[in-house]
Amino acid sequence: MDQRDTEPNTPVKTAQTTFRIVETLKSLDGATVTELAAELDLPKSSAHNYLQTLEHEGYVVNSNGTYEVGLRFLDLGGYARARERLYRVAIPELKRTADSTGEFANLLVEENGLGVFIARERGESAVNLDSYTGQSVHLHTTALGKTVLAYLPRDRVEAIIDRHGLPAMTDRTITDRVELFEELDSIRQREYAYDREERIKGLNCVAVPVLNDDDIAGALSVSGPVSRMDKGRIDDDILPELRRAANIIELNRAYS
Template structure:
């Protein structure tokens, strides 16, 4: 387990409180001072000072007494994405996949034991779901996350599961460790993973990993409604489109 998994030996309380407040504002989609105070174990005056400091630096904005996450974080996120070598290589290929399938094409990387969508491209018929670039997910709940897990070292997978567990998102989510490892074995053998309404009811997904040498650096997928993502369509059409994208991305990475 890396130090980031274990947490800092001497956490800085002010930094933890600041991050806790920002995470709460995100989860609550904005909050008043009173609501923020109720959410953290601090006096109201201290919460006010934290929020005003964040407002001063542009990380939080205040609208009619409601504090919201500011666009300054978008600057940081966009910069962080440019630091991922996979992103510029994969972006044009995912645009092609989205155009060809008409569905939602995705690029996910793993960091700190969770998956982060660093690019999502909507095709003409893509469903509108509550998702966005930068969104983080638990890896076991999706095809694209399982494609990553299947190609990580086993001790790394064990550490991720020890930290985050296997919480249930829908009735189809895998919540048993033995079942998950059996699924990961199948994914490694076939090269594709599937999500049968495991994170969001009504959505199916198929994914494949992106490898650089022996290391998994990300995964790509196509997501669509169950009515359009039949197994026959996945087998006859979508898997080949993902194979094509994977081949080009991996070749370009090897020569980058």
């Protein structure tokens, strides 16, 4: 089992609480001290002390009594992304793919058992989506994530499922472990994955792997409305474009 899927031997409770507070502020899109304390079952005095400390350090801002995640996290996220070699070499091809297809082109990597969008480029016809750079998603809910899972060792995938489960995002999300592994076998054989409204209703997506030798480095996708992402267009236009882009990214990553 990957060490990232195991609990720490001696967890630091205050650190865990701090991160729970930050994640809760994000999920609630801001909260008062009372709301946060109720959500996390904390004494109001403790919630207030945590929030004041985070505000003093610049990680939280207080807007008329409502605490929100601060932009200092953007600095950390930008730094982490800039260190990712795949991101640096992929951006030009991601932009070309978005321009060529007119849709959203996306780059995702796996970290701690979740998929993280490290780059997204918008084509001129792309629809508005809930996704954003830095967002984490369950891997089984997207074409990108299923592509990554398909190229990971079986025991690693099992550990990810044990840790994060297989929650449903729509009525089309795969939530059965056996069904998921059958899907992953098919993806590995054909070397691409579909997402047919499995995370967002009305949205289809197709993804291909970006490999580092035989290991998965990430996945590249194009996503768009069902009305434009039919099988004919995907097979004839989008998949060839994605494969071209992935090939160039792999070469540039290997030899840059």
